[in-house]
Amino acid sequence: MSVRIQQEPFDFGAECDRFAAGRSDTGAVVTFCGIVRDDGGLHAMEIEHYPGMTASAITAMVDTARTRWALTDALVIHRFGPLGPGERIMMVATAAPHRADAFAAAEYLMDYLKSRAPFWKKERTAEGAHWVAAKEADEDALSRW
Amino acid sequence: MKLDVLYFAWVRERIGEPRETVDTDATTVADLVRELSAREDRYALAFSDLSALRVAVDQELTAFDAPLAGAREVAFFPPMTGG
Numbered sequence: 001m002s003v004r005i006q007q008e009p010f011d012f013g014a015e016c017d018r019f020a021a022g023r024s025d026t027g028a029v030v031t032f033c034g035i036v037r038d039d040g041g042l043h044a045m046e047i048e049h050y051p052g053m054t055a056s057a058i059t060a061m062v063d064t065a066r067t068r069w070a071l072t073d074a075l076v077i078h079r080f081g082p083l084g085p086g087e088r089i090m091m092v093a094t095a096a097p098h099r100a101d102a103f104a105a106a107e108y109l110m111d112y113l114k115s116r117a118p119f120w121k122k123e124r125t126a127e128g129a130h131w132v133a134a135k136e137a138d139e140d141a142l143s144r145w
Numbered sequence: 146m147k148l149d150v151l152y153f154a155w156v157r158e159r160i161g162e163p164r165e166t167v168d169t170d171a172t173t174v175a176d177l178v179r180e181l182s183a184r185e186d187r188y189a190l191a192f193s194d195l196s197a198l199r200v201a202v203d204q205e206l207t208a209f210d211a212p213l214a215g216a217r218e219v220a221f222f223p224p225m226t227g228g
Contacts, residue, residue: 034228048154050220053204078227090228110228116206118220119227120154131155134224 001066001074003058005049007081012088019075019093026072028099030106032092038085041125047080047089050118054078061112065094068108069101076109078119108145114138146170148177148213152191153222156198159191174200175209177219191221199224 004010012033020029036045062074071094078090092109096102121132151164171177178195181188192198195209201220202211213219 050151050153050201050204050222052218053201053220056204057206114228115225117227118153118201118222118225120223121226122154131223132226134226139224 001059001062002076003055003062004075004077005051005054005058006077006079009079009088010077010091012091015075015077015091016093019073019095023072023095025097026095027097028102029093029095030099030102032106032110034089034091036083036085036087036089041127042085043124043126045083045085045089046122046124046129047083048120048122049078049080053118058113058117061109061116065105065108069094069096069105070098071096071101071105074105074109076113078113078117080119111138111141111145115142146213148216149218150177150181151218151220153220155223156191156221160187169213171213173209173213174202174207174211174219177213178209197223 016031058076065071065074073095075093083089092106094102094105115134115138122129123132146169148167148169149164150167152160157163169177169180171180178192182192199222200207200209202216203218
């Protein structure tokens with residue numbers, strides 16, 4: 001299990017390759033990559049986080065996922081700092097003997113990362129800068145777990 | 146007791162600093178919020194709608210009625226937008 005909080009980019013392909021390599025106890029690997037989306041006029045997205053809390057909060061989510069699904073491994077990478085449109089923000093990878101567990105754990109981790117990991121996004125456009133508001137739908141998504 | 150109080154995102158911008166050390170007798174987070182809000186307008190403004198805020202005590206998410214006994218660090222921030 002690995003949780004990395006970093007400013008620098010990560011190589012999504014290389015991370016997926018490394019994560020999937022050399023496993024004989026695993027029949028399924030699920031990966032997700034989050035990308036900075038430009039809905040029109042986005043110059044940059046700045047991601048702030050709470051350094052003392054971020055890694056421990058995400059590690060706790062991974063630990064909970066391990067108690068609920070038969071995971072053989074999990075990886076979360078999340079970036080902070082200024083990011084441009086199209087840049088990769090974060091990734092989740094889960095490994096399990098069977099795919100249902102790998103898919104469910106990846107979705108669970110994504111839902112919790114959205115609303116319970118201490119990150120805040122600020123979008124810069126030609127009109128100025130604004131903090132991205134949390135969506136009610138993201139909060140509601142937690143109720144299914 | 147001395148507490149490190151941290152602010153993130155627009156809470157940090159409204160208060161004008163990322164962290165400070167506060168000498169307080171507050172027994173709950175809500176007490177601390179009242180104490181800070183009474184200090185200056187920038188705090189009162191930042192804390193005017195608690196439903197728009199989240200709080201962590203010693204880096205664990207908690208509620209505004211949480212006790213502060215033994216706490217070292219309190220952080221205030223808007224709902225999180227990770228992922």
